[in-house]
Amino acid sequence: MNRTFAVSTAALTLTFLSSVAMAGAASDKPMEPATQGGAAQEAGEKDAATLPSVSGTVTKVDEAAGKISIDHQAIPNLSMDAMTMVFKAADPALLKAAKPGDSVTFTADKVNGQLTVMTLKKGK
Numbered sequence: 001m002n003r004t005f006a007v008s009t010a011a012l013t014l015t016f017l018s019s020v021a022m023a024g025a026a027s028d029k030p031m032e033p034a035t036q037g038g039a040a041q042e043a044g045e046k047d048a049a050t051l052p053s054v055s056g057t058v059t060k061v062d063e064a065a066g067k068i069s070i071d072h073q074a075i076p077n078l079s080m081d082a083m084t085m086v087f088k089a090a091d092p093a094l095l096k097a098a099k100p101g102d103s104v105t106f107t108a109d110k111v112n113g114q115l116t117v118m119t120l121k122k123g124k
């Protein structure tokens with residue numbers, strides 16, 4: 001009886017010690033933030049196909065800076081109300097297809113912390 005008790009206490013103590021060791025090892029991973037950033041970016045790219053379409057009017061195109069200003073309707077995936085603002089273009093080709101005054105339908109997402117037009121086509 002006594003021996004059995006002693007053995008299981010030792011087993012519990014070992015389990016406890018190895019849990020502590022594992023917790024300690026997990027918290028000193030220096031690469032963790034970079035890994036999480038990569039995962040978030042991949043998730044964003046995967047979602048690009050399902051982003052909601054937003055209508056707007058192009059107010060300015062800056063091809064040199066790779067940016068476009070759009071007077072846009074609400075953007076649900078970015079929790080943004082209607083406003084006029086500057087976006088980065090995901091692809092420079094988007095800027096060639098647009099000029100000020102164009103009515104456009106576009107999708108936008110946050111890429112590396114920047115609000116970016118992912119797709120853009122003329123018409124509402």
Ligand SMILES: [Cu+2]
Pocket residue numbers: 072080081082083084085
């Ligand atoms: Cu906005």
